[in-house]
Amino acid sequence: MxxxxxxxxxxxxxxxxxxxxxxxxxEDQYSDDLVPKLTSNTSAPPIVIEEDNYFAPYAGWKVFDDNTDSFASWYTYLLPSDAEGHFVIVDFGAGNTKKVQKINIKGYHISSSSKGSSVKDWKFYGSNDKTTWTLLSNDTYPNVVTTQSYEFNNDTSYRYYRLNILNSYFDPTGKTIGLNELELFEKSSTxxxxxxxxxxxxxxxxxxxxxxxxxxxxxxxxxxxxxxxxxxxxxxxxxxxxxxxxxxxxxxxxxxxxxxxxxxxxxxxxxxxxxxTPTDTTTPTGNRALLVISLTDGSTREYDLSINIVNDFVSWYEGKQSEAFVFTKEYNIGPFTSRQEYISQKHILSFEVKQYSK
Ligand SMILES: [Ca+2]
Ligand SMILES: [Ca+2]
Missing domain, CATH: 2.60.40.10 (Immunoglobulins)
Incomplete structure (x- = not known):
């Protein structure tokens, strides 16, 4: 055998x-730019209410003109009055506060000969009275032409925001400074x-x-x-x-x-x-098998069956079509004409198929 x-x-x-x-x-989501496109230093908020210096026609509001042409920049040329450098202030208007937690900065590259004027070190402040300013962020803008984003924590809504530019790449003393665009954002509610x-x-x-x-x-x-x-x-x-x-x-x-x-x-x-845990449940292909079933009461039942009946049993077990499976015994029939055993699915702990060919 x-x-x-x-x-x-x-x-x-x-x-x-x-x-x-x-x-x-x-993840953090942000509003659109809080400052609408400006075409002048308008009287209606938000406006650039103050800038410490500019070289005409490079006025401070041009950092909010949504125009990244070289000439659409704020450009200063005098030495800053102190270590805080030059600044622009945005006023969102009375009773209108914003919780700014991100800014975008785009530096100044008017031409290859003067691109070194682009903003370098900067500080960003918030205030509600334009007297007491809270530092929200400071960083160094790289000497590139691309827009740089800066995110920071700010739990307070402010009416006024101020960007100070301390120096530029052109001159360590910060004699001339260029800034093309400044964008302010607050977090969107999520x-x-x-x-x-x-x-x-x-x-x-x-x-x-x-x-x-x-x-x-x-x-x-x-x-x-x-x-x-x-x-x-x-x-x-x-x-x-x-x-x-x-x-x-x-x-x-x-x-x-x-x-x-x-x-x-x-x-x-x-x-x-x-x-x-995926498991190989491939059906045996021999023509006979010993089926050994372990029951929940600790006992085991062993059946010598044709593979077709074993397949029926596996299908019944996987499909759960009925509560019990009926084994018709072909051996140890004794004085009876037939003998059937019923196994209830809920009492099966596990089973084993030992396949063989006659
Ligand atoms: Ca803008
Ligand atoms: Ca601009």
């Missing part, structure tokens, strides 16, 4: 619910989004994930790890449905999944984590 033994092991996937996760907020609730099923060479739709979600991001708790790698972004089948898996390896919801403002926190 050529005995072929093959084991079938079913590993049941389980979902581990991690509770207590907080809502996550989106809508937090709930994290989804994830569940999943392990299959043969695949894991199937599904989750509840989250109100306001425009899509979902599925992530996985091979260690519990992450770190997770994104395996599918911008999923618009609420299911995903991961076929890039190896049988016997446990994968840990989380999903997040996204909306226009960003991404939710991670869902609960689901652990899934």
């Amino acid at each position: 050529n005995l072929i033994t093959k084991f079938l092991t079913f590993v049941f996937a389980f979902a581990l619910l991690l509770t207590g996760q907080n809502l996550a907020f989106a 809508t937090p989004i709930d994290e989804p609730v994830l569940s999943g099923t392990a299959g043969n060479a695949k894991n199937t994930l599904s989750w509840d739709a989250v109100t306001g979600a425009t899509g979902y991001i599925l992530k996985r790890s091979t260690t519990p708790g992450g770190p997770y790698t994104t395996i599918a972004s911008n999923v618009t449905g609420t299911t995903y089948t991961d076929t890039d898996v190896t049988n016997g390896t446990t994968y840990y999944y989380v999903v997040t919801a996204i909306n226009d403002d960003g991404e939710s926190g991670n869902s609960n984590e689901v652990a899934l």
Whole structure:
């Protein structure tokens, strides 16, 4: 007898619910430029109410003219009065305050011969009385032509903002300074989004994930790890449905999944984590098999069956069509004309198929 033994092991996937996760907020989003395009030093706020110096026609309001031509710049030529250099002030008007937390700066490159006049070191202040100024940010603008963004923390809304330019690349003493554009931004209010609730099923060479739709979600991001708790790698972004089948898996390896919801403002926190282990459930191909079933009461039952009946049993077990499976015994019938055994699915702990050919 050529005995072929093959084991079938079913590993049941389980979902581990991690509770207590907080809502996550989106990455920072910002308003449009708070200063509208200026065509003059207008009397209506927001206006450039003050600048300490300029060389006509390079007036200070030209840092708000949305024009990045070389001549559409603020250009000063005198030595600054003190270490604070030259400045421009924006006034948003009485009763109109802004919580600026980001500025864009574009330096000055009028020509190759004078581009060294571009802003270098700067300071940015906020005030509500134009007397007491709070330093919000300071940095060094690189000697480039591109717009540079600077983000900073600011918990106070101010009516006045002031940019001081301390020096330029042209002259360390800051004799001449050019600035083309200045843009002010505040953070947009963001809508937090709930994290989804994830569940999943392990299959043969695949894991199937599904989750509840989250109100306001425009899509979902599925992530996985091979260690519990992450770190997770994104395996599918911008999923618009609420299911995903991961076929890039190896049988016997446990994968840990989380999903997040996204909306226009960003991404939710991670869902609960689901652990899934895909398993080879390939049906045996021999013509007979010993089926050994371990029951929850600790006992085992052994059946010598045709492979067709074993297949029926596996299908019944996977499909869960009915509560019990009926084995018709062809041996040890004794005085009876037939003998049948009923196995209830809920009492099966595991089973083993030992396949052989006669
Ligand atoms: Ca502008
Ligand atoms: Ca400009």
